[in-house]
């Protein structure tokens with residue numbers, strides 16, 4: 001029997017609840033300048049992280065509310081032990097049309113096959129530079145070779161549609177746009193350049209370090225000739241472009257050309273806080289509800305799930321977040337949240353939201 005079609009939940013701007021980014025850990029094995037520029041961090045207590053069973057239950061409720069695209073994130077998701085087991089459990093949910101993972105690639109080579117076998121559909125690997133010494137500079141870790149081997153491992157495991165995400169920072173790696181395109185082309189992966197964002201945790205952010213989409217396109221046109229936009233309507237964050245030889249690449253221009261109007265994404269932290277926008281400072285504690293905090297604590301699991309579904313439906317219907325758009329309109333743009341605030345509540349950190 002085909003699963004009952006879920007209601008299509010729209011927020012106040014008519015945006016559907018379709019894509020969910022699920023963080024499975026806030027820990028990371030890199031310290032990227034644009035995400036974790038500080039020396040010390042306050043981590044989520046391990047005992048407060050949702051178990052695999054709780055994550056699967058929550059995803060089940062969200063897919064019942066219309067979510068069809070699920071992306072596993074972190075921190076670095078592969079730091080969560082036995083992630084392939086979670087993937088296998090999630091892959092049983094026939095309402096998930098797209099089960100994807102974003103990884104920094106350091107641990108991916110050893111886990112590609114088991115993740116593929118478990119049912120993972122797609123993978124995005126973050127790589128901001130092709131130069132080992134610059135990698136050390138930008139991540140404060142010496143893992144460049146392992147990240148490079150992740151692309152081979154993805155191909156060998158049979159993944160298709162693999163993407164390479166590179167955050168471009170002026171004066172750091174903005175002279176590698178064409179090198180990364182060439183790397184993508186020779187490895188059969190689609191490159192997406194990401195504008196440096198003043199999101200949570202980016203305590204060192206400044207507009208002077210941002211290379212805007214238009215500038216990236218202009219530089220690439222100098223090298224490749226006329227670049228055409230790919231004609232498509234999608235809620236995906238990247239605008240996609242075609243080089244004269246047909247190579248496709250993307251640019252995620254959240255800082256200079258926000259795309260909040262089509263944003264169907266929300267995020268859950270590894271301890272169950274639900275945020276309806278990357279810039280949101282208030283979230284909903286779903287773990288409390290999962291662990292018996294519903295109005296009728298003695299209610300059956302079904303009743304509790306129905307109550308959680310209502311909380312999600314109400315939360316989404318009331319959503320009008322346009323974080324990046326609001327930021328784009330400000331002249332006094334600097335780092336979004338002060339370090340003391342981040343220390344007080346690690347949920348305000350980018351690596352806790354999974355980007």
Ligand code: SF4
Nearest residue numbers: 260263277278323324
């Ligand atoms: S800033 Fe918020 S509303 Fe805008 S695209 Fe990002 S998550 Fe969506």
